Amino acid sequence: MSVIAPLRLCRAPATAFVIVGLYWGAFAANVPVIKARIGASDGEFGALLLSSALGLVSAMWLAPRADRLFGARGLPLAALVLAGAFLLPGLAIGPASFALAMVLAGAASGLTDVIMNARVSELESRHSRSLMNANHGAFSAAYAASAVAAGLAREAGTPTVATFAALGVVTLLLAPGLAAAPEHTPSRGAAARGSSLGPVIMCGAIVLVAFMAEATVESWSALFIERELGGSAAQGALGPAMLGLTMAVGRFSGQAVSVRLRPSQVVVWASLMAAAGALVAAAAPVPAVAYAGFAVLGLGVSVIGPLGLAMVGQLVAPADRTAAIARTAVIGFSGFVIAPVLMGGLSELVGLGAAFGAVALLLALAPLPLPWIRARNSLL
Template identity: 60%
Template sequence: MSIVNALILSRRPATAFVVVGIFWGCFAAYVPVIKAQLGASDAVFGTVLLGSAMGLVSAMWLAPRVDRWLGSRSMQGAIAALALAWLIPAHITHPLIFAMSMALVGLASGLLDVVMNARVSELEARHSRPLMNANHAMFSVAYACAALIVGFTREAGLPPAPVFAGFGLFAICMIPFVRMDVTYVAAEHGYQGRYPLWPILLCGSIVLVAFMSEATVEAWSALHVERTLGGGAAEGALGPAMLGLTMAFGRFAGQAVAEKLREVQVVVWASLLSASGAVLAALAPTPLVAYAGFGILGLGVSVIGPMGLALVGKLVPPHLRTEAISRTAVIGFSGFFLAPTAMGLMSEAFGLRAAFLGVAVLLLTAVPLAVLVSRQRAGQVAVAQS
């Protein structure tokens, strides 16, 4: 199935992925400005981003309930909440208050993340087609475009607040296009299977590795280019933009690969590729070499997260799919907020080069996780055939 057809089938959740992408792309490119605005060290800035993780943990429990309450309007409500939440952090100058405002951002972003991924999984089951990579590619496209736009706004001297407000207005305009009917699947009569805890934990860990690595480049690549390698504001913004562009390409390519290769195989090879990119970025002598490293990392890591989410949708019973996707997504998306904290502490202690080498090690842990998932799936097939 072509990429265009995949996006047509999933155009409503794909729009939600675009909304999430523009905000996080804007934030990533404005990190040096926001960090300076707070007057925070690397360790403090990384720590205050834990506020987002707190909001995301809350989303883990709230998302299924909000989804049942709002039904077809779940993505609409989450987009409105996210657009409003992002208006607050850009105005804050105190680290503690900034952490509280990021908790609201994490909550709204987590709600939308869970719901839109669940909708894609429902569409995959309905049409018997892989759709996850194409939708995550739209996040990457939007992320890269927003980061590039911010490169120009920073060069023009615009502060973060009006730019976030402009992206918020765009997000509000997208609300009419994301209403989507929900498919509720009842458990089969007499179902007595156990709760699929291991598939959720294993697939969630794979997604966590991918998104922690992605979040590291998003939050710290601009600082690495500007501070470690001596680049300017526009050059710094190009770091996260390069990640977004290559991730978009990788995910669109992954949409085609997913129809020909097994997900586990893709995860293993993608982990090795992305780890090599992290090493190159860490050891880069110039911004140009760092861009190449970020690009290679983006190509590899781009498919790991979507593959993990798609795998859990196939490993659990249909009536538990939405709940399992939400649990897996929250485990994975917590990486967007835990990674900057860990990166900040490592950077404070050892420098950004050593911190990016740590990312390479993290990416390699996806290989044994993928092997465990493969065994889990083989066991399920054996039970089904017996």
């Protein structure tokens, strides 16, 4: 299946995926300078990133309500909130201000993410086509391009807040094209909605592992390359950029693979590949080897999260889809909070290289919920 066709079909949510990717790519490339400016150790910085959990939890409750309240305007408004929120990490000068900034950035990102994933899941159901990997591939491509550009901007001495302000201008230009009305389905009773709990937990566990591995590379790869492997700022930015680039390739390729294989089969093979990449990065003696490890990890982990979200959309009733995706996404998003905290603690205890080795073990756990999922939908 062509990648262009799914992206055209999902033009509004695909654009939202690009916008979110631009912000997180720029953030990942600026982690070393933000960390230095607020004066935090590895463990402290990881703990500070935990503050975004408050934002993510609020997104779980706000997203379905905002989706119903604002309708077609929900996604454009969420993107504009995202643009404003991401100015704050660039302005933070201490731990307290950074923690508050991440609460707001996490909430804005979570709100946008839930709504755009819900739109894609609705389109998958409406057209009976696999679309999630192509959209997540758009995120990864934007993430990689943004990380490279932000790294070069750092080399040129551009302030972090100026980088995020420039992305705000891009968001303002793209926001009008994000309008996409949600599907209106009859509401169901509380007991019926409770039947979605199992799919949310099981698919959420898969997404959690994928996002934890992704967050580890996003938040710590630049620091690992610069501090432990002696790389420059531009070389450090290539760590998260390599992840984003190979995740884009993996997701666009996964769009074609998902037509031929069941999602559960893809998750198993992708988990093994990602774990191997994490081990290579953990043992890297020079930046080039680390890039290779991050590339393999990116190719593997790229399809795990999107498939987890796609599967929960197929396991629940249409009326519960947005809420189920919201809850599944929040479980997955918590990986972006848990992983930096764990990595910060492990880094202080055993070093960043060994901490990346722990990610390989984590990735081996991703396929565990698949027997439960297959038992409820043989097509998955």
